[in-house]
Amino acid sequence: MADELGVHTEALRTWVKKAEIDAGARPGTTTSDAERIRQLEKKVRELRRANGDPAQDGARMFAPRAECEAPLEVTGLLHRRATRRTLGPVPVLSGAY
Template sequence: MSTRQRHPAELRERATRMAVDLRKDPETYRGAVKRVAEQLGINTETLRDWVKKAEIDEGTRPGVTSAESARIQELERENRELRRANQILKSSAAFFAAEFDRPSK
């Protein structure tokens, strides 16, 4: 289930790379995200989120990487599916146990 992205991937990568590079230099650190966002016509908070995610993925900022997040989502989905299957099996076992407990004619 993918959401429609407002900005092309190329613009997103370019803007993120520019902002991350500017943030590495102590002289251009302050306001780097805002300047890049204004130059490229992107919302400042959107670019700030992209930069934050890129820094987490690079390991320069603490947090859960994109790969780890995707893996966690997949495991949670699998867990829900297994719980559902387990519930179905319990229900069917109870049904058949009740069938065997009934007196036969």
């Protein structure tokens, strides 16, 4: 069949698999869902680039206190999810960003 269409066998197999997923006959991510995910990931990258990514901008967190715009204050407690042992409450700091 692939030879009749002038395409590679794997290309035809991929098309059939995508068609089955889109029709709901096979589990997987549909074409429209995959496109939506790509658009959202692109938007997240653009927003991180425009706003600055706090995860990558750790230097601000370790700057000397005099360089901070406002003093840090404990505003509450945040519980971390336990990994190997219970970590307990962690202070939430205002002005950290």
